[in-house]
Amino acid sequence: MEKNQLDHYISYGKYQEALEILNLIQRDGILSDDEYLKKLYVQIFICLDNGEFHKGRELADKMIEESRKRGNILMEIDALIGMIENNSSLTMFNEAFELIDKAQILLKKIDDKLIKQMKKRQAYIFFLKGKIYRDLHDIVKAIELFKKSYELRKEINDRFGMIWSLSNLGVSSTTIGDFKVAEKSLKRSISIAKDLDAWVGIVWNLIHFGWVKYHLRDLNTAISSAKECFSICKSKNMVSPMSHCYDLLGHCSLVKGNLKESLSYFEKSLNIKLEKGQYNLLPYSYYYIGVVFSQKGEFKQSLEYFNKILEIKNVEIGKMFKPMYLNALGKVYGELGKFKLANQYLLEALDILKKNKTTHFKFLNFNLSSTKILHNLIILSVNNNDVEKLNFYLDKLYQKSLENPNIKQIDQLYRLDKGIILKLSNFLMDKIEAEEIFNEIIEEQLVDHDIVVEAMKNLCELYIYELELTGEEQILQEIEELSTRLLKIAESEHLYDLLAETFFFKAKISLLNLDIKNARLLLIKAQNTASEHELKRLANKISNEHDSLLMKLDDWEKKIEKNISLKERLHDSKLEFLISKKPNSNSNEIKNKSDIPVYFIIISTINAECIYNRAFGDIKIDDGSLIAGYISAINIFGKEAFSSKGSIDRIKHGDYITILQLQKEYLFGYVFKGYSYSAISKLNEFIKSLSQLNYNFDNLILDYEKNLKLPEEIHTTIENLADKIFLSSKII
Structure with a gap:
């Protein structure tokens, strides 16, 4: 028995x-x-x-x-x-x-x-x-x-x-x-x-x-399957498959644009592989962590993880994984402006795929294919003003489209790149043909949103070129309609970098229409979108643009008064499409444009009582201009900013900028000189840290009402927290 x-x-x-x-x-x-x-x-x-x-x-x-x-x-x-x-x-x-x-x-x-x-x-x-x-x-x-x-x-x-x-x-x-x-x-x-x-x-x-x-x-079904699997693994103490569950959840989060969550899942998967000695699977974890950092625009961190793949001992990089890895390296080095290295890695990837006789790696993984690498080489050459091999790469792409007539993506990619090359021409007829190609791709059935988005971006650039030549309002309207379509794709496909960039672009369109209020609202939307999804470099750029607008508010008010022509407005403000596509060697660096702290205050919105305030440095708190500016800021915030619950706005008065945030029954105000990105980051960090203390927001107001002032212990803790965060020169 x-x-x-x-x-x-x-x-x-x-x-x-x-x-x-x-x-x-x-x-x-x-x-x-x-x-x-x-x-x-x-x-x-x-x-x-x-x-x-x-x-x-x-x-x-x-x-x-x-x-x-x-x-x-x-x-x-x-x-x-x-x-x-x-x-x-x-x-x-x-x-x-x-x-x-x-x-x-x-x-x-x-x-x-x-x-x-x-x-x-x-x-x-x-x-x-x-x-x-x-x-x-x-x-x-x-x-x-x-x-x-x-x-x-x-x-x-x-x-x-x-x-x-x-x-x-x-x-x-x-x-x-x-x-x-x-x-x-x-x-x-x-x-x-x-x-x-x-x-x-x-x-x-x-x-x-x-x-x-x-x-x-x-x-949703994919996530449900992973979680059901994870539950069984936990009950059976089966650790190894958990890493695969985390990988699946990480990819789902990546598609949804939840980069922080995605990174967390990939890191958990990596830890299991390290714990179990599954060194042959480490390249995949390092690769996808690198991909997350690349999507965040943090290219140097991305390179660190890509290079870890080479440091794994006694593990041979698979013949299909290697071109995927080399393609990623090529794209990152291209973003960093290191064109020679980028070109080298892309050509090596293309050579391996050619030897493997592989046109596409996996269905719906079109990014790893000889066709996409040829596209990356064309874009790299365009950005580097290296026109020598453009037509050679384009001819290769054309041959791929003929060899694979049933794969619509290859045909679209060939036509997209043909349009991009024609757009470079100084001849008007070439630009018109490029415009026709981009319009065709946009109006076709959506096969690959990346290709359609690129077509829209390039069409926008052509429209801007026409706008600069003619100054016609109709063209500006067409640009605005195209940006709205971009916005819909970004929202439906969870492309939060594109979403933030498109809000940013629409803010510039609003400026050209002399609608300053809408421009500022769109800049706030753009920065909040980038910040919420940890796109720090992008959030920083948008914040600096908002600061720049504040500096030039008087100039824009004069333009409105004079009602100057669209052509003059265009001449006075160089309009680039979204975030500049031209990479450079410092593209990964967040410029260290910090703020200089002046004053911080916590106010109860129930009775307008000051719960805590702190002046930094030798500033005199009875400075008339500062007090007037602050009261003005509170007044504006009360009338306008509360209409967008939880939003952070900035108000400039003289040399000072004030940012405010509403959290439960508190209004947090921070006055500073300099740049807003670091200031907003600090205010967010302070509120987050304060909420995590043992005496939370609710207890804070109770303690104040009971004693008509904060207890000494709480006051000291808040003081130390304020000094630690606001006096830091580091961009959080």
Whole structure:
């Protein structure tokens, strides 16, 4: 009975339960040769499930040796299978193929009476070869092998094996964009896994199913799958798959534009991989953390993580991952203005993809493809004023579009780049043709929002060129309509950098329309959007632009009074499209434009009582101009800023700027000289730190009302906090 139960557990992948039976048998006596080998086998697969691949290899090596000593061919094949599983998990593919050949030779030696046992192991070998070919990106061969393994397992009713054949068939089908087959295969696999209570199978199928939904942009289902999987892993103390759950959640957050959340998930995944010694998976974690920093505009931090990939010892960067990594390096160096390095990395990536004969890497992962790298080389050349190879790259892109007529993205990318090159021409007819191309792309069915956004940006630049030539109001209206369409794409696709940039651009349009109030509101929206999504470099630029506007308010008021023409307004204010696309070597640096603290105050909005105030430096608090400016600021804030709850506005009076923020029953005011970005950051940090103290906002007002002043301890704590934050020269 015990033997039957043991074999049942092993057949259905319940290795921990099988190990418990074997330990009981060993406690009561000596294990038989068969039981001893089975114990090694279940320990190998427990290591595999837990991501302990090196330990699994050691056990497999021991089982191979012990099986040979005992002349047990079936168990030797099982040991080889265990070794192949662990080797392929460590990307040791050459060794894995050698072991497969050895297993195939041994299969021929099995007695004909054991045909079912032979077929079971043959199906497993098909499955393992499929996994390796999938990881080597020979997807057609992988799918063929997974189908063969499934049919053979189905023939002998190996239901546990069917779980994995179907699961991997689903993963491979996802890779080529066959989501119908992928979803069908994974659902069938999950169903069998649940029937058998094979929770390891359930876990991995939930992860794979989540990725299918991610690619289909059904993010809620993807997140739900990851969280269900995570819950099972926690209950079963199964740590290794948790890193894959975090990766999936990180990608979903990245698509939603939640960069802080995405970074947190990727870092948690990285920690598990480091803890488990899964060094072969570290490049992916470092890469996606680098991608997050790149999206935040923090390119030097991005490079730090990309370069960590090169520091991993004894890990070879995969032939498909390497071009993805090189492409990312090329783009970052391009942003930093290091064109020679950028060009070098992009060409190396293109060369690898050419040798691999790979045009596109994965469906809906168009960013890693020879076509997209050619596009990046064209943009790099344009930004570097290097026109020598532009037409060469464009011709290559054209050939790709002819070779892949069913892939709309390639055709659109070719036409986009053709338009960008035509836009550079000094000939009017070329610019008109470029305008027609951009309009065509914009009006076509949305295939890739990145391409459409680029077409819109370039069309905007052409409109601005026309506007500067003619000064026609109609063209400005067309620019405004185009920016509204950009805004809708940014909102629907969670592109918060584009959203902030478009608010920023619309603020400039409002200035040209002499609508200063709307321009300032849009600048506040732009900065708040950038700050909320940790786009610090962008938030800083927008804040500096707002400061610049405050400095020139009198000039703009005069323009309104004189009602000067649009052409004159354009001449007086150089209008660039969004954030400048021209990179430079300092593009990652947030200029250290700090504020000089003058005065800080906390006011109760209930009774207008001053709860706390602090003057910094030698400033005299009875300075008439300062007090007048502050009262003026409060008055303006009370009438206007409260209409946008929680917003931070700035009011300039003489050399002073005041920013205010409403939080519950408190009005926080900070007066300073200099630049607003660091001042706003400090005020936010102060409010956040104060809310985290033991005596929260509610207790603060109670203590004040009770004593008509703050208790000494609280006053000292707030004073220290104010000094620590507002006197710091660091931009928070």
